[in-house]
Amino acid sequence: MATTLNRRSLLGGVAAAGLAGPVASAPAGEFGPLKRPSWAADGPQGAAAAKGLGFGAAVPSNLLNRSANFQKIMARDCGVLVGNNEMKMAVMLPEPGRPDFAPADSVVRFGRAHGQRLRGHALVWHEALPAWVAPLLEHASAAQAGDFLHRWIDTAAGRYRGVIDSWDVVNEVLAGYGPVRRADGLRESPWLTALGPDYIDLAFRWAREADPRAALAWNEDSLEHAFDWVEAKRGRVLKRLEGMRARGVPVRRFGIQAHLISDQPFDPKAFRRFIGDLGQLGIGIEITELDIDDKAFPADAALRDKAVAEFARRFLDVVLDEPATLSVVTWGYFDGDTWLNDHPDHRRRDGLAQRPLPLDTTMRPKPFREALIAAFRAAPDHSVARARLRETI
Incomplete structure (x- = not known):
């Protein structure tokens, strides 16, 4: 599709995308009432809840x-659900003027029907962009690109x-492994090219406008293992x-x-300092x-x-020791x-399939699930501190 769009249609991409104005939140009752939690007391969320934590x-x-x-x-x-790809732009805006909310809506409805917290993932990413967005940003001015991003955030978060x-x-x-080309450590991305480094601050401010009640997060990769470049990246995060x-x-x-990757070193003390x-x-x-990764x-x-x-x-014992830790979410739940x-x-x-998650391919529990429960049960009780932190959105 992108190859058939001319400059005028690209620069009119905001309207073409069906984002001509801020999108109001879905009508009351659209996703059903928030019902009582359905999770079992003897499962991972039950063990997590006793320490003021969420699991999902x-x-x-x-x-x-x-x-x-x-x-x-x-x-x-x-007790926590997040759509795998459902709220990414590539899924929600696959074509200009034809937003598709159905996949995300179904996750939201299920979560509310079962009393679960919901995470939204992810408003601004250098990947998972529809094919038509890259040329739009390439030909847009900074003001036009900012207008597009603002309206996209209004659409999704709104x-x-x-x-x-x-x-x-x-x-x-942030850039990961390899040479860091920018002094600020930012990853090269279509958003950085179109808007400059301020795109991050702008995205948070626009997300707050779209949903004042949601806690707004920066999600980052490659911070867990014990390498010099990872330690440098942690420093850039904090700065x-x-x-x-x-x-x-x-x-x-x-x-x-x-x-986590099984053939890479993990230093509990260094990681504990970082999360502290x-x-x-x-x-x-x-x-x-x-x-x-079990390779x-x-x-x-x-x-x-x-x-x-x-x-x-080993990882969870470090993470759950920190009072500021609020939740643990696995990326997928069965192999x-x-x-x-x-x-x-x-x-x-050896060509074998990975076994990286709490349940096997038949959805039967593995030792990973038991490790989750054991880690939550053994964790210090920081419920009061976590409740206080949740109130600060």
Whole structure:
């Protein structure tokens, strides 16, 4: 489609996208009332709730809509839900003038019907953009690009105004492995090119306008392992957060993706210092995309599952010690729904499928699920501090 759009249609992309004005929140009752929580006291969310924590998973709406077994498991184990791709621009605005809210709406309805908190993911990312957006931004002035971004945030966050607990406003904005080309450490992206580094602050301010009740988060990757470049990136995170807070940017939470990799070192003390520094800023911490790449673990499924669970427990014991930690979310909940097997950097050398999540491909519990429950039960009780932090959005 993008190759057929001329300059005029590109620069008129805001209107073409069906974003001619701010989008009001969905009508009252659109997603149903928030019902009593459905999670079981003896499951992961039950154990988490006793310590003032939330636990949940990213879910694909197509599976959630068709599998009664998956619905039962999500209702039983999770107090937090996030759509896997459902609220990304590529899904919600696949074509100009034809927004598609159905996948996201179905996740929201399920969450409200089961008394679950909902996370929105993600308003601004350098990936998951519809094909027609890149040429639009390339030909737009900064004012036009800003207008487009503003109206997109109005559309997505505005539709779910009042029903989303926290929004990933920006996702993966810092450069990761390899040379850092900019002094500020920002990742090259269409948004940075079109709007400059202020796009981050602007996105948070516009998200606050669209939904004043949602806690607004910066979600970031590659912060967990013990490498010099990771330590440098942690420093850039803290410096930018300090600046954002000083400028009055309404960032209230920081998301640590936690895609853990079995053949990379993890230093509990260094990571504990980092999340402690985040907590000292008054920022709530969310573990947003937890899974464990098992490529360094044995081929034997039982041994591998045990090693995955042990790694998860080591990580969670550090994370849950911090009073500012508010929730833990896995990226997918069963092994049949992992992205790792499709990524060339994460394929096992023996050709076996990854087993990175709490349930196996048949949705039966694995030691990882038990490790979650054990970690929540053993964690210090910071319920009062967490409740106070949740009140500050």
